[in-house]
Amino acid sequence: MRRIILSIDEPISKEKLVEMEDGLAAVKVGWPLILSIGVDGVNKLLTGLGLKKIFDLKLADIDNTMNLIVEKLKPMADAFIAHSFIGVRGSLGSLNLQGRELYLVLSMSHPGWNESFYPYLREVAMEVNPEGLVAPATRPSVIRKVREDFPTKVVISPGVGAQGAEPGDAICSGADYEIMGRAIYLSERPVEKLREITKKMEDRLYECKRAKDRPR
């Protein structure tokens, strides 16, 4: 079962990453890694990996600026994450991803996020029609709402481990993949940790499936 997206926010050895490859659905990289090891370093780390590469720069600008960023990073990227609050005209509506996938942030995992933005962000996402959406594992009710509003979209969910959600919680609420960073890469043995988390997730998914299947 490959339902974990590894968020590589601090440098990790390529050797370890290759060892984890079979247990991952994708990797997510963004500013922290780019600023630590540079664009060439990221390129070297990701080259040859048979995993989807999601670039999480939280694009949030006018179209021209975002398109310049995409142009630089597209050789390495399969997908980009953008904020949805920036709106459509002159921004998301003319974002040119040149065949890469788009994931829009609909809600965030930290305590200070204001959920009252949701109706507007949903409207933007409906108009832009991205491949996927980002919604927080720390708020299962939001994931349920996103799944209801966007039944066919890929929902990826951060907030597991270091931010408090348990592996499997978000998927049980309707997400497709869970994003994890520190819980794995800060571990002394990340490869073993990934296995341990995957097992926990499988147990949780088994339980929630049983709960869903149970006659009422």
Ligand code: BMP
């Ligand atoms: P960690 O598992 O170490 O908390 O990392 C979570 C990752 O997901 C970080 O890269 C963070 O920027 C990102 N993220 C998040 O934590 N909450 C959100 O709402 C959206 C994110 O992209």
